[in-house]
Amino acid sequence: MQQSVVNATFKNFLGNAPKWYKYTIIAFLVINPILFEINAYLAGWVLVLEFIFTLAMALKCYPLQPGGLLAIEALLIGMTSAAQVEHEIAQNLDVILLLIFMVAGIYFMKDLLLYIFTKLVVTVRNKTILSLAFTCAAAFLSAFLDALTVMAVVIAVAMGFYSIYHKVASGKDSSSEHDINDDNQVHDINRKDLEDFRAFLRNLLMHASIGTALGGVCTMVGEPQNLIIAERASWLFGEFFFRMLPITLPVFIAGLATTFLLEKTKTFGYGAKLPDSIHAILKNEAQTLDKKRTKRDKVNLAIQSLIAIWLIIGLALHLATVGLIGLSVIILATASAGIIEEHQLGKAFEEALPFTALLCVFFAIVAVIIDQHLFTPVITWVLTFEGQLQLVMFFIANGLLSMVSDNVFVGTVYINEVAAALQAGQITRDQFDLLAVAINTGTNLPSVATPNGQAAFLFLLTSTLAPVLRLSYGRMVYMALPYTIVLTIVGLTFTYVGLNDMTELLYQWGLIQHHSGLAPTVVNGH
Structure with a gap:
C-alpha cells in the first residue's frame, strides 16, 4: 500500500x-x-x-x-529572503505589467494582424519578396508589440492555410470535420504539393521568427529584458531606439540580406515555392472571406488600425508606462468590438500569465545572485578589459549564455551587475550606457541560435503546427544557423568598431543625452 x-x-x-x-x-x-x-x-x-x-x-x-x-x-x-524577492519584483513592475496587459491588448487586435499577413501571402507571388515582407512585417510589429503575439498570429495564418489545403488534398469539403495530422487520407497525386507547401510554410515561419528578433532588439518594448535595461539606464523610448541604432541598423540590413541570399541560393532548407494549384485555392478562400466580411467587421478593422496608431504614438512619446498603454489598448479594442462579458476577456490573458509567473521566479533567482554576490568576480574580470574590447566581451558573454538560457534572465542579471559596478565607481556613466547597449544586443541577437534563447522560437516549436510542418528542434537550429552567424558577426563588429563613434555623433546631434547618475530604482536596489 x-x-x-x-x-x-x-x-x-x-x-x-x-x-x-x-x-x-x-x-x-x-x-x-x-x-x-x-x-x-x-x-x-x-x-x-x-x-x-x-x-x-x-x-x-x-x-x-x-x-x-x-x-x-x-x-x-x-x-535569499522573501523581502529581496519582493523588492526585485516591485522594481520590475513595469515589465510585469507589459506582459500582462500588452500581450492581452494585442490579442484583441489579432483580426487586423491576421488580415495583414493573409493579404501578404495571397497577393505577393515572388517568394523572395514575400520572405522579405514577412521578415520586415514581423520586425516592425515586434518593435512595438509582443513577439509572442506576433508569432501567434503568423502561426494562426499558417495553420489556417495548411488546414484549407489539407482538406482539399484529402478530397474533403471546407465544412467537413478533418484531422490535419492524418496524411493517410491525402490523395497520392497531391502528396508532392503537400510536401512543397510544408517547406514553403516552414520558410515563412522561420523568416518571421528571425524578424521578431531583428525588430525586438530595437526598442524598449521589443523584449521584456529591453524594458529592464531601459529602466536601469533611465532611457525613454526614443533614446533607447537611437542608442541601439549603431548596432541594430547594420544588423537589420544584414538580416534582410541573409533572407535574400537564402531564398536565392535555396540553402539551409529555404527557397521552397508555393505551388500554383495551392495558391489558387488559398486566394479563392481569402476572397470568400472578404465577401463574407460584414460592415461591422470592416468597421472593427478600421478601429483596430486607429488603435494601432495610438499604440505607436503612445510608446514613441512615452505618454504612459508600457503596461498602462497596453491596458488602454484592451479597453479601446474591447469597447469598440462589443466584447463586454468577463469570460470573453479571460482567453486574452492565458498566453501571458504563465510567462509572467516564470518571470517572477527569474527575479527570485536574481535575488540569490545579488545576495550571494555570484556575478561579482565575473563582472570584475570582464571590467579589467578596456574600451571597445570590454564591450565585445560583454556582448560575447551575454550571447553565449543566451543561446542556452532565456535572454530575459541573462539580460536582467548582467544589467544589475553593471549597475552595481557603476554605483561602486568601477565604471563611468558613459561606459555604463555603452555596456547596456552591448548587453541588450548580446542577449537578443546570438540567442536566435536555439529555441531556448528566443521566446518566439520556443513558442513556435511547442505549437501544434510545428509537428504538422515537420519543424523539429534540430531543423530549427539548422535553419537559424546562417542568421546566427551573420547577426552575431555583424553585431560584434559594430560593437567593436562603431559603437563609440556613432554614440558620440548621436550626442552631437541631440538624439541622446548624457546622464549624470543611475535611475533611482537601481540606487535603492543595489
Whole structure:
C-alpha cells in the first residue's frame, strides 16, 4: 500500500516529464541544502546552473514548476529572503505589467494582424519578396508589440492555410470535420504539393521568427529584458531606439540580406515555392472571406488600425508606462468590438500569465545572485578589459549564455551587475550606457541560435503546427544557423568598431543625452 502511494506520488510529480528529468530535479533539491552548508558561494552558482538547465529543458517540462521549486528551496535555506524577492519584483513592475496587459491588448487586435499577413501571402507571388515582407512585417510589429503575439498570429495564418489545403488534398469539403495530422487520407497525386507547401510554410515561419528578433532588439518594448535595461539606464523610448541604432541598423540590413541570399541560393532548407494549384485555392478562400466580411467587421478593422496608431504614438512619446498603454489598448479594442462579458476577456490573458509567473521566479533567482554576490568576480574580470574590447566581451558573454538560457534572465542579471559596478565607481556613466547597449544586443541577437534563447522560437516549436510542418528542434537550429552567424558577426563588429563613434555623433546631434547618475530604482536596489 505504501509503495503504491509512493509510485502514485512520483507519477503526479511534474506530470508527463521523463523519469530521468524528475530524478534530476529531486537530486537538485537534495544536493542544494548540503552544498549551501559547505560553501554558500558554490551552492549559489550550482542553483543558477540548475535553473538554466530547467530553461534549456523547457520542451520536457515548462520551467515554472521545477524552477519554482528551486527558488522556494533557496528561500527556505536562506540563500535569499522573501523581502529581496519582493523588492526585485516591485522594481520590475513595469515589465510585469507589459506582459500582462500588452500581450492581452494585442490579442484583441489579432483580426487586423491576421488580415495583414493573409493579404501578404495571397497577393505577393515572388517568394523572395514575400520572405522579405514577412521578415520586415514581423520586425516592425515586434518593435512595438509582443513577439509572442506576433508569432501567434503568423502561426494562426499558417495553420489556417495548411488546414484549407489539407482538406482539399484529402478530397474533403471546407465544412467537413478533418484531422490535419492524418496524411493517410491525402490523395497520392497531391502528396508532392503537400510536401512543397510544408517547406514553403516552414520558410515563412522561420523568416518571421528571425524578424521578431531583428525588430525586438530595437526598442524598449521589443523584449521584456529591453524594458529592464531601459529602466536601469533611465532611457525613454526614443533614446533607447537611437542608442541601439549603431548596432541594430547594420544588423537589420544584414538580416534582410541573409533572407535574400537564402531564398536565392535555396540553402539551409529555404527557397521552397508555393505551388500554383495551392495558391489558387488559398486566394479563392481569402476572397470568400472578404465577401463574407460584414460592415461591422470592416468597421472593427478600421478601429483596430486607429488603435494601432495610438499604440505607436503612445510608446514613441512615452505618454504612459508600457503596461498602462497596453491596458488602454484592451479597453479601446474591447469597447469598440462589443466584447463586454468577463469570460470573453479571460482567453486574452492565458498566453501571458504563465510567462509572467516564470518571470517572477527569474527575479527570485536574481535575488540569490545579488545576495550571494555570484556575478561579482565575473563582472570584475570582464571590467579589467578596456574600451571597445570590454564591450565585445560583454556582448560575447551575454550571447553565449543566451543561446542556452532565456535572454530575459541573462539580460536582467548582467544589467544589475553593471549597475552595481557603476554605483561602486568601477565604471563611468558613459561606459555604463555603452555596456547596456552591448548587453541588450548580446542577449537578443546570438540567442536566435536555439529555441531556448528566443521566446518566439520556443513558442513556435511547442505549437501544434510545428509537428504538422515537420519543424523539429534540430531543423530549427539548422535553419537559424546562417542568421546566427551573420547577426552575431555583424553585431560584434559594430560593437567593436562603431559603437563609440556613432554614440558620440548621436550626442552631437541631440538624439541622446548624457546622464549624470543611475535611475533611482537601481540606487535603492543595489
